[in-house]
Amino acid sequence: MRKLFTYLLTVILLVTAVPAMAQVLPSDIINSETRFAIVNSGETQSLLEAVRNGELTREGTTKGIGESIIVQSLTEGLLMLSSNRADVILTLSPTARYVAARNLGLMSVEGVYALDLCMLISN
Amino acid sequence: MLESVNTAIADMHTDGTLGALWNSNVAELGINDEPVAVVPAVIEGAQTVRVGVSGDIPPLDYTSVDGKPAGYNTAVLAEIAKRAGFNVEFVYMETGARFTALSTGRIDLFFWQLGFERDVLSSDTFTGDLEALTKDLQDVVPCLRSEPYASAKVGWVARTDVVARSDSALLELAREAAAWVAAHPNATPAEVQAYCAELGVDDVCAVDASGAIAISNQAANIGFNFADDEQSAAFLPILRNEITELAQPATPRGVDGAMYRYAGVAGGIDGGLTQVGMRVE
Numbered sequence: 001m002r003k004l005f006t007y008l009l010t011v012i013l014l015v016t017a018v019p020a021m022a023q024v025l026p027s028d029i030i031n032s033e034t035r036f037a038i039v040n041s042g043e044t045q046s047l048l049e050a051v052r053n054g055e056l057t058r059e060g061t062t063k064g065i066g067e068s069i070i071v072q073s074l075t076e077g078l079l080m081l082s083s084n085r086a087d088v089i090l091t092l093s094p095t096a097r098y099v100a101a102r103n104l105g106l107m108s109v110e111g112v113y114a115l116d117l118c119m120l121i122s123n
Numbered sequence: 124m125l126e127s128v129n130t131a132i133a134d135m136h137t138d139g140t141l142g143a144l145w146n147s148n149v150a151e152l153g154i155n156d157e158p159v160a161v162v163p164a165v166i167e168g169a170q171t172v173r174v175g176v177s178g179d180i181p182p183l184d185y186t187s188v189d190g191k192p193a194g195y196n197t198a199v200l201a202e203i204a205k206r207a208g209f210n211v212e213f214v215y216m217e218t219g220a221r222f223t224a225l226s227t228g229r230i231d232l233f234f235w236q237l238g239f240e241r242d243v244l245s246s247d248t249f250t251g252d253l254e255a256l257t258k259d260l261q262d263v264v265p266c267l268r269s270e271p272y273a274s275a276k277v278g279w280v281a282r283t284d285v286v287a288r289s290d291s292a293l294l295e296l297a298r299e300a301a302a303w304v305a306a307h308p309n310a311t312p313a314e315v316q317a318y319c320a321e322l323g324v325d326d327v328c329a330v331d332a333s334g335a336i337a338i339s340n341q342a343a344n345i346g347f348n349f350a351d352d353e354q355s356a357a358f359l360p361i362l363r364n365e366i367t368e369l370a371q372p373a374t375p376r377g378v379d380g381a382m383y384r385y386a387g388v389a390g391g392i393d394g395g396l397t398q399v400g401m402r403v404e
Binding site for chain 1: 124125128149150152154164177178179180181182185188217219220221222225226229230231232233235236237266268269271272273274275276277278279280282283284285286289290364372373403
């Protein structure tokens with residue numbers, strides 16, 4: 001029964017979220033009021049800096065962003081969102097879709113820039 | 124090890140293995156499907172490589188509630204280990220600890236590291252200096268980076284209330300409200316209030332060609348002229364046909380100083396504009 005309830009809630013969320021997602025561009029949610037939760041990762045932090053400089057919005061327009069909070073894990077970032085201490089988490093699109101689909105009240109938006117996934121190997 | 128890992132990745136790209144693993148473990152993973160752990164085969168007498176996983180980019184790097192990796196990370200590592208001829212021991216850790224873990228020998232390999240795509244670096248659509256953002260890891264920590272095994276777009280996880288306050292979402296609501304006002308030119312504050320609830324906003328008002336509020340959900344605001352306050356005056360260019368719409372950042376509103384996020388579009392009352400507002404806590 002609990003699984004069925006979760007499934008129904010998820011379906012409702014997706015059905016209601018899809019039309020809005022199609023209209024919303026990343027630059028719409030990147031503005032001076034947006035508070036970011038950034039998982040502690042050098043490259044992600046670099047991405048944030050690029051966003052801060054207005055370089056990674058979909059239209060290439062310059063928009064400032066609000067304060068950012070460095071968190072140590074995605075879980076901590078989600079806690080920040082749910083407690084209204086952050087508005088947005090920057091991550092990879094499959095992860096954004098995954099966590100948004102499993103959490104009511106969250107949506108995912110896909111950006112246009114792609115990142116590679118590599119492995120780090122000890123020297 | 125770098126060479127054997129890179130060879131395995133290149134072969135898996137070529138023969139379609141990586142694409143198939145991505146599809147089955149990421150792209151086609153059902154919303155309620157729990158990623159399945161792939162147990163790497165044990166190669167007798169081979170070196171054991173300790174692989175750091177964080178669970179921080181599910182379902183790409185996923186760990187279950189008991190801290191054990193599952194899904195894409197285990198499937199990719201099991202295949203690479205089989206081809207490169209080593210055994211795998213997964214080590215769960217916080218993402219931020221990966222460089223220290225590598226440099227102190229606690230792990231031999233960390234499953235994921237983000238890097239910019241070469242295609243993006245040369246993209247005409249990108250205006251920033253991405254080269255300056257790309258780290259040369261060898262200068263920072265004593266570790267090597269493998270060839271890419273996957274690529275994914277940047278994404279955002281946002282609260283739905285944040286998205287609802289986005290410019291495009293608010294302007295769409297303002298356009299809906301203008302059509303409603305045009306169809307209800309004599310709406311009372313109570314009727315507008317009911318419409319606000321239906322639309323999911325806190326405030327709807329329509330201004331006539333002189334800049335005065337003629338229709339509002341708040342009776343006390345009727346008659347207030349947009350020209351009398353800096354916040355509301357920002358919308359007057361709509362009346363002068365200089366712009367057709369405006370989404371305003373959260374601003375103290377002229378009527379009472381409360382923080383609101385407003386969007387306005389031409390229309391509603393003939394020669395006027397219609398505005399929707401959401402209170403910002």
